[in-house]
Structures are given as C-alpha cells and as structure tokens.
Amino acid sequence: MWRQILENGRSAISERWPGGILVPAAVGVGGVLVCWMLCGRKRKTIEMGDGWWGHGERLRLQSEDTRLRPFRIEVSDADLQDLYERLDRTRFSSPLEDSKFHYGFNSTHLRKVVSYWRNQFDWPKQVEILNKYPHYKTTIEGLDVHFIHVKPPHLAPGQKTRPLLMIHGWPGSFYEFYRILPMLTEPAKHGLNPDLTFEVICPSIPGYGFSEAPHKKGFNAAAAARIFYKLMLRLGFKEFYLQGGDWGSLIATLLSQMKPESVKGLHLNFIINLKGGLGMLMSLLLGRYVPWLVGLTREDVRRIYPYFEKNVYGILLESGYLHIQATKPDTVGSALNDSPAGLAAYILEKFSTCTDNTFRNLEDGGLERKYSMDDLLTNVMIYWLTGSITSSMRFYKENFTRDFNRTPDDKIGVYVPTGLVAFPCELLHAPRTWAKQKYRNIVTYTYMPIGGHFAALEEPELLARDVQNFVSRVEKI
DSSP: OHHHHHHHHHHHHHHHSTTOOHHHHHHHHHHHHHHIIIIIOOOOOOOOOOOOOSSSOOOTTOOOOOOOEEEOOOOOHHHHHHHHHHHHTOOOOOOOTTOTTBTBSOHHHHHHHHHHHHHTOOHHHHHHHHTTSOEEEEEETTEEEEEEEEOOSOOOTTOOEEEEEEEOOTTOOGGGGTTTHHHHHSGGGGTSOTTOEEEEEEEOOTTSTTSOOOSSTTOOHHHHHHHHHHHHHHTTOSSEEEEEOTHHHHHHHHHHHHOTTTEEEEEESSOOSOOOHHHHHHHHHHHTTOGGGGTOOHHHHHHHHHHHHHOHHHHHHTOHHHHHHTTOHHHHHHHHTTOHHHHHHHHHHHHHHTTOGGGGGSTTTTHHHHSOHHHHHHHHHHHHHHTOHHHHHHHHHHHSOTTGGGSGGGGSOBOSOEEEEEOTTSSSOOOHHHHTTTBSOEEEEEEOSSOOSOHHHHSHHHHHHHHHHHHHHHHHO
C-alpha cells in the first residue's frame, strides 16, 4: 500500500517539477514517517492482570457476586462500651518538660483528647453524618469493597455530570472527602462554577475502614488500581476523572497507566514516585543559583531550598513511621489495634505534622487550628471499629518491596491530561520540571497559597476550585 502511495506521489511530483524531485520527495517521505510515528505507534501501558485476595483458592468455576449492595454504618452499644472501658484504663506516660510535639504526640494533650473522646464525642451523631451519603459494598477479586456514591441532588434539564473517582491515603479514609463533596456535587450553593458538576465515587482501599482486608500477601497499589477500575465499570462508567493524594495519588496514576483510554483526566495533590537520577541531582545543585537553567521557578526555589539546606534532617524525622510500616507493620499494629488511646496518638500525630511541620512547636500539635476534634475522632473511629489499622499499614510493606523503584510503571510515562496542585506545607515539593518527566501532559499546575497534606479535609474549597479549573481546561482542549 505504502509503495503505491509513494509511486503515485512520485508521478505527481515529476509532472509538477520535471527533472527535480529529490527535495519534494524527501518532504513526502518525511510526512509519511511523521504520520507513522504519530498514528502507528501505540504508547505502552501497564499490564492490568488479575487477582484473587479472598480466603483460600478461587474455585475454577466460581462466579463473583457483582451486585451493588446498600450498606449502612451502625452504632453498636457493645462496641461503644468496650471503647469506653479501654479509654478509662488508659495508662498515660509523662511528657518531658517543654517537649511539645517534638517527641511525638504530647501525652499531656493526649489526656485532653481521650477525655473529650470518652465524655463529649457524640459517635451516634457522627454516624448520622457518615450515613447522609449512600454507602455500598460490592465483591471484587474476592473482597467486599466499600464505597460511597454521591450524585448531585438537583440538576437543571440537560445538565450533565462528570464521574469523578476520589481516592484517599493513609491514615485517612473516605471521610476525608466529606467537606469537599457538597462543593463538587452542588457547586452553585458554594459559589463555584455551576456548569461543572460531578457525581463522586469514594472507595475505601481494601484493608482500610469498611473495605475487607486482603487475605493474601502482595496486595499493592497496582492491585487497588485494578479493583477500582473494575468498580467504575460495574457502576457503568467507561470514562471518568480521577483525583488523589497520598496513596490515592499513586493508585490513580497507576490506573491512568493501565487504562488511559478510560481516564479523561488525572488530578493530584501529592506527587510521588518521580524519576530521580542525575537530572534531579543537577537541578538541586544548580537550582539555588541559576534556577532558570534547570527549569525551576522562583516559587520552586522558595519551597525547596530552605527544606533541603536547613532541614534535610526533617525528612528522616517525619518518615520513621514509613520505615516501620514498610518492614514490620504487624508488630506496631498489634499495639494500636488493642489501645484506642495509642491509635489516636499514632494517627493524630500525622494530622498535626503533615498539615504543617511547624506544629511540632505546639503542645497541642495545632490539631484544632485546621480541623475539628469531631472530624479527627470520626476518622480514628473508622479505623478503631473496623480493626483495620494493621491491614492499612501492610499497604506500605506491599508497595515498598525490594525492587519497588524498578517496577513497570517507572518506565512508562503518564499521557492522560494531568492537573497538579502544590500545597506549601506538603511533605515534599515537586516542581513542574520534575513532574513532567513522568506526567507528560500537564494541563494545569497550581501553587496553592496555604494548605498541607490532607488537602480535601483542610482546604476543600481551594481543592474543589482547582479540580473545576482543571476539568474545564481539559474539556476545552
């Protein structure tokens, strides 16, 4: 076929340029090659694979229950009584003088948190809040997967919604999104663009909260991505948008690499698993003095260098939990699963320092500067009542394997339209010039003025506006 096209082209060119066809012919051949490169080459994707995480071996002819089963969170008097008895028996340690949050959760403030939890926190009221959105469970790869599916309550005639899958991380839960959900599903009521309305699906990662924990080793972010893709198909969505932070960022990225044809856009408020190497090293070495030479902006310089020059130690200081959970999660999990006060200290310490690491200088960890104690304890209760802290921490061990930096996704770019948000108090700052080595189609990159790691709970309006702006740009393109 190509030979016939070239011969026909040669004849036409000979008639127009008698005796001199070399340059036009070269242009013609070049056009064919460009066409082949753009249309003929298929971008690589991650093999999706399959899995089974239920008890025992999957029977060869066993079919999966694909029903979407309504689910409600219940208040159990027995569970509450057990909790209260354990809180009453808490053995507190004595803090060092003036230690604030530098040694972890300050036990003086922990006494106040436990007292509030025991005597004032209204769990039945919080259950009503949790159940205001529709909850479901469905069985995928042998596991009961929990999710909420929130549709706009009011739509104008002809108005369309956009499916958005939002994925949480650790030590968060689906509840992280409760403050942002009304802004995405009822934007007009919250002063946002009424023409960009979403129906939002928020699943619990298997092993977190009300999603069943895997019963076999090896359940990693790729397995979670595959399960959530199957969930979206089961809900009838062949195309959808993705949003994630923390582990949700990695899961959403992997899903985009597995099924780019289904992902209309990828929005992330945490950027991980970037390619390092010599390029990033040179960027760090030269960026302070000639940032323009290595693609850094003034804002990148402001956010990177105080951290790397004056507080490299801070990376080690705040990553101890990661090393424990990536190696021996069941050991510390046994203690946390038995002590509600210990569980609260372990989880809430992250909501302090990951929101703003300067909160280490405060005796109360600055927890209620950005969150209400009811919201914080509701998230803790989801872990406590489901007994899921150990299984949630195993996710670190399954992802930080010996060769985690040589996985297939590390060699494959992300080509779906991508929106990135950089909050100033995030654990690490990833400049656009670093991010674009992996994310090849960055549509928006936003420097936020305030906010930290738990963006959807801390700064829901800022995040919602950025999601809307990103989707608007994608759909205009």
